[in-house]
Amino acid sequence: MVLGDITNTYRIRSDGLSQKAKRAVGEIEPRTPRATLTPKTPEAKRCFARLPESEKAAWSEARAEQQQRIEALLEQLRPWRHQAKELRRRGDATQQRMEAKCQEKRAQSQEAELRIFELREGEASLTAELHQLLDQLRPEDDLHRRLGTGLAAKESALAEDTLTVQELLDAKVVMQQRNRCKQEFHGRLQELRGTERQQQQERQQVLEDNVPRARQLHNSYLNLKGNIRVFCRFRPRLRHEAEEAKVAFHDEQRISLQSEMLKSVTGLSEHCNSYDFHFDQVFGPQACQAEIFEELSLLVQSALDGYKVAIFAYGQTGGGKTYTMDGDQGNRSGDRTSGAGVIPRSVDLIFQEVAELRSKGWDFELTCTLLEVYNESVFDLLAPRDAKERSAHGTDGRQAVEQFTFRRVQEASQVHRLLAKAARERHTASTACNDRSSRSHALFQLALQGSQANGSARCSGLLSFVDLAGSERVVASQVQGERLREAQYINRSLSALGDVIEALKRKPGGHVPYRNSRLTMLLKDSLGGDAKALMFVNVSMCLGQLPETLSSLRFASKVHACEVGLPSRRFAA
Numbered sequence: 001m002v003l004g005d006i007t008n009t010y011r012i013r014s015d016g017l018s019q020k021a022k023r024a025v026g027e028i029e030p031r032t033p034r035a036t037l038t039p040k041t042p043e044a045k046r047c048f049a050r051l052p053e054s055e056k057a058a059w060s061e062a063r064a065e066q067q068q069r070i071e072a073l074l075e076q077l078r079p080w081r082h083q084a085k086e087l088r089r090r091g092d093a094t095q096q097r098m099e100a101k102c103q104e105k106r107a108q109s110q111e112a113e114l115r116i117f118e119l120r121e122g123e124a125s126l127t128a129e130l131h132q133l134l135d136q137l138r139p140e141d142d143l144h145r146r147l148g149t150g151l152a153a154k155e156s157a158l159a160e161d162t163l164t165v166q167e168l169l170d171a172k173v174v175m176q177q178r179n180r181c182k183q184e185f186h187g188r189l190q191e192l193r194g195t196e197r198q199q200q201q202e203r204q205q206v207l208e209d210n211v212p213r214a215r216q217l218h219n220s221y222l223n224l225k226g227n228i229r230v231f232c233r234f235r236p237r238l239r240h241e242a243e244e245a246k247v248a249f250h251d252e253q254r255i256s257l258q259s260e261m262l263k264s265v266t267g268l269s270e271h272c273n274s275y276d277f278h279f280d281q282v283f284g285p286q287a288c289q290a291e292i293f294e295e296l297s298l299l300v301q302s303a304l305d306g307y308k309v310a311i312f313a314y315g316q317t318g319g320g321k322t323y324t325m326d327g328d329q330g331n332r333s334g335d336r337t338s339g340a341g342v343i344p345r346s347v348d349l350i351f352q353e354v355a356e357l358r359s360k361g362w363d364f365e366l367t368c369t370l371l372e373v374y375n376e377s378v379f380d381l382l383a384p385r386d387a388k389e390r391s392a393h394g395t396d397g398r399q400a401v402e403q404f405t406f407r408r409v410q411e412a413s414q415v416h417r418l419l420a421k422a423a424r425e426r427h428t429a430s431t432a433c434n435d436r437s438s439r440s441h442a443l444f445q446l447a448l449q450g451s452q453a454n455g456s457a458r459c460s461g462l463l464s465f466v467d468l469a470g471s472e473r474v475v476a477s478q479v480q481g482e483r484l485r486e487a488q489y490i491n492r493s494l495s496a497l498g499d500v501i502e503a504l505k506r507k508p509g510g511h512v513p514y515r516n517s518r519l520t521m522l523l524k525d526s527l528g529g530d531a532k533a534l535m536f537v538n539v540s541m542c543l544g545q546l547p548e549t550l551s552s553l554r555f556a557s558k559v560h561a562c563e564v565g566l567p568s569r570r571f572a573a
């Protein structure tokens with residue numbers, strides 16, 4: 001314990017000598033001389049004081065030895081101490097260098113930090129600037145993106161357009177080829193047209209040479225034949241009519257009709273009667289309107305050569321007179337479809353011919369009138385309603401007719417309109433044989449006044465169409481009242497017409513009873529004398545109407561047998 005204390009007192013520390021050690025090794029002068037070294041601590045002092053003197057001496061001796069050894073040790077330590085000093089010095093130098101280096105590095109580091117700071121600040125400002133720029137660029141980016149999308153769309157459209165252009169170019173090539181072909185074809189067509197035009201001119205020339213010849217032949221034929229011709233037309237059996245009459249069409253002019261089976265007077269045998277008729281032309285139920293018109297187109301045209309031409313339709317009620325003259329209901333307005341009758345077709349033909357003659361230097365003035373005779377009264381179908389009824393009194397028929405409205409007409413359509421109006425105005429009624437029976441005689445006249453531009457020639461023709469009211473067996477039809485009165489008037493005027501024809505046949509140039517009826521007075525100019533007349537006898541194929549058919553055919557046969565003089569022409573050259 002005591003020794004420990006002593007050792008502690010002289011303990012050498014690794015980082016240098018303690019104050020005691022330093023004093024011991026002489027660096028510092030000892031505070032007390034070695035010989036008087038005594039324990040220092042109170043404890044040690046107390047122990048030392050209790051020690052006997054011998055031990056105190058021994059201790060002092062030991063202590064002295066110890067002291068010597070320490071000094072020896074210190075002596076040994078000296079080089080180490082120098083080394084340590086040196087090392088310390090070097091360490092200090094190194095430390096100084098290190099510190100300088102550190103200082104330098106620190107300065108560099110501070111500088112670097114400063115630089116880094118500056119750079120960071122720069123970076124931050126650059127980043128901010130970059131963000132700003134990016135923000136600024138964003139709309140442009142969007143725009144760019146949109147432009148990119150638009151561009152892509154445009155590119156695909158362009159690709160499509162390119163395809164289309166290619167197709168168009170191909171088509172253009174095809175078109176060019178076609179155009180070339182077309183031009184070649186056109187050239188060829190022109191050549192053909194030229195040839196055709198030439199042929200047409202030649203044909204026209206031949207036709208022009210032949211038409212007057214044909215008309216001339218026709219007129220000569222009529223002169224030979226007499227001036228009344230009779231065409232017989234059978235209409236087909238209608239849906240509601242039960243049985244068809246037995247009619248044998250032998251050729252274009254001859255027919256035979258057979259009656260129903262009749263019992264003999266004794267009642268033991270049966271037989272049927274046969275009735276033969278002969279006319280200028282017979283048309284069966286299949287004959288169409290065009291076919292009919294073809295047969296009389298030359299007659300119609302002769303009105304342009306200055307003849308008076310009259311076309312009548314006679315026959316039993318419901319026999320097809322209005323159908324032949326005007327056409328079926330849908331065609332009365334004059335459209336030249338298959339159903340149009342003789343009147344609208346004649347009007348069209350006349351206006352065509354007039355146009356052609358105008359191109360050859362002729363001037364034509366056309367006027368028309370439309371009348372009806374109903375119950376012995378004459379009605380002007382072109383007059384205003386209140387002034388419609390006019391009297392046909394006069395010294396002769398011409399004078400009477402001149403009192404009526406003569407409407408100047410420029411084109412066919414105008415006439416068709418007037419005809420349609422007149423058809424609406426005409427007296428009609430429903431009868432047993434016809435839903436829309438004409439209860440009056442209708443007269444349509446077209447007067448043609450032609451003159452050549454140089455005044456070298458003039459002509460005056462008259463075209464008359466008469467749709468007679470239907471003949472009727474009053475007793476058989478058992479009509480009464482107004483219908484009976486109408487039927488009586490109709491039959492009376494038709495009988496007067498028969499008398500006129502009979503008189504013309506019997507005594508050419510003698511008295512003809514024109515004044516016995518309004519109808520014959522109006523027809524004076526168109527019957528006999530210098531007129532050309534054509535009468536249609538319209539009959540039915542219906543067996544139930546056989547008596548009326550026979551009656552009509554007998555009347556027509558009488559007319560056919562007439563030779564009432566030669567037609568003459570009103571032409572001044």
Ligand SMILES: Nc1ncnc2c1ncn2[C@@H]1O[C@H](COP(=O)(O)OP(=O)(O)OP(=O)(O)O)[C@@H](O)[C@H]1O
Nearest residue numbers: 235236317318319320321322323434437438469470
């Ligand atoms: N050739 C024909 N082909 C077809 N139908 C016809 C023919 N002729 C006349 N008809 C028809 O017969 C009916 C009577 O004809 P339409 O009215 O022409 O007789 P009509 O002789 O004028 O009679 P009415 O004297 O009573 O006036 C009409 O329905 C008509 O369409």
